[in-house]
Amino acid sequence: MTMSYDLYGAKRLSLLSAKDDVEKALGKVFEERDSSYQGGVYYMWGVSDSENFILKLNVDPFDGDPAEQKYPEHKILLYINATECSSDIEKAMRKNSNFELLRREFF
Structure with missing residues (x-):
């Protein structure tokens, strides 16, 4: 079973409008969370030990630089x-959101 780890990015959205954008594109409801490790408020769908999606600001909480340099x-x-559905997710994101695929890794 090949698992994909994808990174998408958006340039012109607020975190809350990005949440709405992704929920509409993927048909999933994200839960608000707060963690200093994630840089404060972020949104998550799924559970940490299986497929999950994390939506957050591109800010490193320790130095303020971009988390993804x-x-x-x-x-x-x-x-x-x-995820095992990376191509389906990419199609939905490309068609219905303001996000672009930045990176894809397989394990």
Whole structure:
């Protein structure tokens, strides 16, 4: 079974409008959470030990620099973790959201 770990980014959305955008595109409801590790308020769908999606600001909580240094122009990040549906997710995101695929890794 091949698992994909994808990273999407958005340049011009607030975190709350990004949440609405992703929920509409994917048909999933994200839960608000708060963690200093994630840089404060973030949104999550799923559980941490299986497929999950994390939506957060592109800010490193320790130094204020972008969390994803290769993509400093993307204000919002969406991590898709341990999915077997990466191509379906990419189609939905491309068609129905303001996010773009930044990285895909397979394990």
